[in-house]
Amino acid sequence: MTKEAIVPLISGAMAGMCVDLTLFPIDTIKTRLQSDAGFWRSGGFRHIYSGLMSTMIGSAPNAAIFFLSYETSKSSLKSLISTKYEPIVHMMSASVGEVTACLVRVPVEVIKQRAQASQGLIGGQQRPQTSGQIFRQTISREGFRGLYRGYLSTIVREIPFSLIQFPVWEYLKKRWIAHQNHQPLNAIQSTVCGAVAGGCSALLTTPLDLAKTRIMLAETGAAFSIRDIAIVLKMIYTQNGVFGLFTGAVPRVVHISIGGAIFLGGYDIISNFLHSL
Numbered sequence: 001m002t003k004e005a006i007v008p009l010i011s012g013a014m015a016g017m018c019v020d021l022t023l024f025p026i027d028t029i030k031t032r033l034q035s036d037a038g039f040w041r042s043g044g045f046r047h048i049y050s051g052l053m054s055t056m057i058g059s060a061p062n063a064a065i066f067f068l069s070y071e072t073s074k075s076s077l078k079s080l081i082s083t084k085y086e087p088i089v090h091m092m093s094a095s096v097g098e099v100t101a102c103l104v105r106v107p108v109e110v111i112k113q114r115a116q117a118s119q120g121l122i123g124g125q126q127r128p129q130t131s132g133q134i135f136r137q138t139i140s141r142e143g144f145r146g147l148y149r150g151y152l153s154t155i156v157r158e159i160p161f162s163l164i165q166f167p168v169w170e171y172l173k174k175r176w177i178a179h180q181n182h183q184p185l186n187a188i189q190s191t192v193c194g195a196v197a198g199g200c201s202a203l204l205t206t207p208l209d210l211a212k213t214r215i216m217l218a219e220t221g222a223a224f225s226i227r228d229i230a231i232v233l234k235m236i237y238t239q240n241g242v243f244g245l246f247t248g249a250v251p252r253v254v255h256i257s258i259g260g261a262i263f264l265g266g267y268d269i270i271s272n273f274l275h276s277l
Helices: 003-022 024-034 052-078 083-117 131-142 144-148 151-179 187-204 206-217 226-244 249-276
Strands: none
Touching: 003 024, 003 052, 003 249, 024 083, 024 206, 024 249, 052 083, 052 131, 083 131, 083 144, 083 151, 083 206, 131 144, 151 187, 151 206, 151 226, 151 249, 187 206, 187 249, 206 226, 206 249
């Protein structure tokens, strides 16, 4: 395997692990806010690390696959598309990365979110089920297909998210580098670009994230089509109006802004270090 392939794999894996493990409690709060059962019935602030095991298993390969696909696609498309259309290159590359990475991300998300929002009776006490219990339960009730519940809704959320995040991230870096006479960005500058790009994308795609969460937490119905996503969003809008579509927006924006700083900034820092070896 070439250095051009190894660097994004290692950089992506390390950045992904850092952000997912560091910000897991905020993600749990966001999931419980978006749960149809409501925040307190889904666990409130109790057992805030429920579902951590599935995240630990899936985080590194998910991020590694994304960045390998992203960098490979970007490199290939740059030779085919004029530099004046650079944002299109970033959009297309990010989309390829998301579709590929979701093959790993979705099963992890299904197990993680069900563990985060589960408060079953275990040993006579109200406690969340473990990731292993959720996995076995999902396979027994829904089969392998159940692990990919919400795959389409995740893609529908992630592609618009990436279409915003990565062009904004690349643009901010490019402008900042030009502003300082083409000197490379330092660690703080890289993290700021990642935070701004992540926060903007997170806010605008919250309704799609909400639909994805509701579909993943459900255990009945197909939930594998665009129509299912539209039905969920219409139901939420009917019950709670426009503001209801942005349930969980604050923890999502906080989570992804900080996550963008760590993930994208960290990726740049680690990648630059590895390239210098």
